[in-house]
Amino acid sequence: xxxxxxxxxxxxxxxxxxxxxxxxxxxxxxxxxxxxxxxxxxxxxxxxxxxxxxxxxxxxxxxxxxxxxxxxxxxxxxxxxxxxxxxxxxxxxxxxxxxxxxxxxxxxxxxxxxxxxxxxxxxxxxxxxxxxxxxxxxxxxxxxxxxxxxxxxxxxxxxxxxxxxxxxxxxxxxxxxxxxxxxxxxxxxxxxxxxxxxxxxxxxxxxxxxxxxxxxxxxxxxxxxxxxxxxxxxxxxxxxxxxxxxxxxxxxxxxxxxxxxxxxxxxxxxxxxxxxxxxxxxxxxxxxxxxxxxxxxxxxxxxxxxxxxxxxxxxxxxxxx
Amino acid sequence: xxxxxxxxxxxxxxxxxxxxxxxxxxxxxxxxxxxxxxxxxxxxxxxxxxxxxxxxxxxxxxxxxxxxxxxxxxxxxxxxxxxxxxxxxxxxxxxxxxxxxxxxxxxxxxxxxxxxxxxxxxxxxxxxxxxxxxxxxxxxxxxxxxxxxxxxxxxxxxxxxxxxxxxxxxxxxxxxxxxxxxxxxxxxxxxxxxxxxxxxxxxxxxxxxxxxxxxxxxxxxxxxxxxxxxxxxxxxxxxxxxxxxxxxxxxxxxxxxxxxxxxxxxxxxxxxxxxxxxxxxxxxxxxxxxxxxxxxxxxxxxxxxxxxxxxxxxxxxxxxx
Numbered sequence: 153x154x155x156x157x158x159x160x161x162x163x164x165x166x167x168x169x170x171x172x173x174x175x176x177x178x179x180x181x182x183x184x185x186x187x188x189x190x191x192x193x194x195x196x197x198x199x200x201x202x203x204x205x206x207x208x209x210x211x212x213x214x215x216x217x218x219x220x221x222x223x224x225x226x227x228x229x230x231x232x233x234x235x236x237x238x239x240x241x242x243x244x245x246x247x248x249x250x251x252x253x254x255x256x257x258x259x260x261x262x263x264x265x266x267x268x269x270x271x272x273x274x275x276x277x278x279x280x281x282x283x284x285x286x287x288x289x290x291x292x293x294x295x296x297x298x299x300x301x302x303x304x305x306x307x308x309x310x311x312x313x314x315x316x317x318x319x320x321x322x323x324x325x326x327x328x329x330x331x332x333x334x335x336x337x338x339x340x341x342x343x344x345x346x347x348x349x350x351x352x353x354x355x356x357x358x359x360x361x362x363x364x365x366x367x368x369x370x371x372x373x374x375x376x377x378x379x380x381x382x383x384x385x386x387x388x389x390x391x392x393x394x395x396x397x398x399x400x401x402x403x404x405x406x407x408x409x410x411x412x413x414x415x416x417x418x419x420x421x422x423x424x425x426x427x428x429x430x431x432x433x434x435x436x437x438x439x440x441x442x443x444x445x446x447x448x449x450x451x452x453x454x455x456x457x458x459x460x461x462x463x464x465x466x467x468x469x470x471x472x473x
Numbered sequence: 474x475x476x477x478x479x480x481x482x483x484x485x486x487x488x489x490x491x492x493x494x495x496x497x498x499x500x501x502x503x504x505x506x507x508x509x510x511x512x513x514x515x516x517x518x519x520x521x522x523x524x525x526x527x528x529x530x531x532x533x534x535x536x537x538x539x540x541x542x543x544x545x546x547x548x549x550x551x552x553x554x555x556x557x558x559x560x561x562x563x564x565x566x567x568x569x570x571x572x573x574x575x576x577x578x579x580x581x582x583x584x585x586x587x588x589x590x591x592x593x594x595x596x597x598x599x600x601x602x603x604x605x606x607x608x609x610x611x612x613x614x615x616x617x618x619x620x621x622x623x624x625x626x627x628x629x630x631x632x633x634x635x636x637x638x639x640x641x642x643x644x645x646x647x648x649x650x651x652x653x654x655x656x657x658x659x660x661x662x663x664x665x666x667x668x669x670x671x672x673x674x675x676x677x678x679x680x681x682x683x684x685x686x687x688x689x690x691x692x693x694x695x696x697x698x699x700x701x702x703x704x705x706x707x708x709x710x711x712x713x714x715x716x717x718x719x720x721x722x723x724x725x726x727x728x729x730x731x732x733x734x735x736x737x738x739x740x741x742x743x744x745x746x747x748x749x750x751x752x753x754x755x756x757x758x759x760x761x762x763x764x765x766x767x768x769x770x771x772x773x774x775x776x777x778x779x780x781x782x783x784x785x786x787x788x789x790x791x792x793x794x
Binding site: 227283284285299301302304306307308309310311312313314315316318319320321322323328330331332333396400403404405407408409410411412438439440441442443446447 | 604652
């Protein structure tokens with residue numbers, strides 16, 4: 153019998169599934185449409201069947217599963233393994249997914265916030281593999297976060313720690329999807345980047361982005377970075393706002409858990425070094441001159457696999473009872 | 474032989490020393506002028522002699538000391554036990570105080586940031602004694618901080634974590650003593666409270682505080698709170714600015730380590746419930762409406778003893794080698 157650890161990254165659109173050895177070597181992986189509209193029971197059934205097929209195709213059986221890790225967007229009762237509700241999984245209300253999947257696959261399971269799982273993946277095998285203290289941001293539609301302190305994932309008193317996208321950096325500022333004003337997510341997510349550019353163009357700012365907007369009816373954060381690379385001034389201004397917001401939150405995290413490394417992941421890092429360099433520039437502008445800070449600000453290295461790797465790595469930590 | 478744990482709170486003006494049982498019951502305590510201008514060697518000598526006398530007066534001897542905890546302002550190399558430099562201890566440059574005191578008293582010692590030590594004291598015996606996740610602010614001349622995550626003190630990758638007074642809440646805002654702009658310390662410390670009131674009066678604001686200023690040449694945060702109690706409108710405005718700054722940092726800490734309780738300590742809490750109520754008011758104004766947050770915002774309960782209690786409690790954690 154082999155020892156297989158299964159990592160599941162359950163998103164609103166796709167579910168990613170992978171099998172790892174006890175040394176976290178990737179054995180096999182796959183991805184499928186979540187089809188969340190089928191409801192929780194059918195989604196769990198589909199995940200279980202997909203895992204089964206994946207194992208079989210690679211010469212294993214369900215009996216080889218040692219434990220399962222599941223990453224999912226919040227809010228959830230992670231300890232209990234219950235998804236409370238999720239904007240992207242509308243039929244999932246108080247779903248005890250940990251228990252459901254554990255029963256179907258006859259192995260213990262653990263539920264974790266998807267950003268925390270990705271953070272843990274980067275910590276164990278990626279950008280944080282050689283350090284003990286790390287802060288992680290995933291820059292996508294929204295901004296997710298994760299914190300590792302002295303080698304341990306910070307879960308918070310109620311399992312909802314490290315909601316770093318909702319740190320307020322401009323009190324009274326832009327309205328965030330969460331209802332707060334001035335969150336870093338309202339300035340530095342892919343959505344906000346596109347939104348701020350759109351607003352500026354509508355307000356009459358001169359930019360090569362206008363043509364893209366007229367053509368497609370909307371612009372994305374990707375457009376902003378493409379036009380930035382081509383030298384557009386508005387794209388530069390929008391990117392600087394993004395970078396400065398992220399830099400301020402880097403300063404704040406340094407003064408909070410003092411990470412050795414701050415790691416950015418998610419679709420937005422496709423912007424490349426131009427974004428990273430501006431974050432570092434603004435970090436140096438805002439940080440105190442009291443002492444030389446040695447924190448490294450960098451990009452993640454595992455790409456989209458961070459979530460499944462982290463989920464499997466967390467499964468490895470399930471205590472045998 | 475008894476098991477005595479010594480707590481030392483080394484400040485620029487006074488050094489507090491106390492002896493505790495292994496159950497952290499206070500056996501005896503004293504306080505003396507630090508006389509930092511005598512230099513590190515003489516200060517250590519004085520501390521050692523004071524400990525010796527304190528023990529003797531209470532029927533113990535130096536042999537009864539199991540371990541010593543020392544709290545001191547940063548920056549320091551806490552692991553190594555070396556004070557790098559301190560504005561309030563000007564002759565202390567790269568002083569290996571842990572080793573020095575350990576040798577003089579023939580017992581192992583531990584060095585910790587004074588705010589962290591006070592945080593740990595409140596966590597072990599005070600406002601945080603029944604929880605696992607706590608955030609701590611000490612509102613004095615400056616603002617110090619401490620974080621307990623899942624029962625462990627957050628020290629950071631280089632021992633300088635939880636510098637919570639230097640979280641930026643108003644980018645580009647008031648200049649802080651640390652060189653950054655917009656730190657919470659620049660809005661909510663005792664110094665800043667007095668400074669903002671002074672500026673407002675000089676700018677012509679009508680206030681009963683003006684008389685106090687004309688009489689004494691300056692005003693303190695205590696004056697602000699006294700005039701607030703007497704109904705002065707400017708004092709109210711200044712207090713609201715203080716409370717809102719603290720509330721924003723509470724929101725941010727909730728989204729970071731998600732504490733069960735946020736505890737305020739230090740001279741400023743003499744302002745009483747009027748300050749606490751306004752912090753809670755602004756917290757509710759800034760926090761998301763997504764879910765009901767159960768974090769408690771409260772005052773510390775140990776008063777000035779938190780530092781020596783925490784130092785002794787940390788001494789209890791020294792691993793025997």
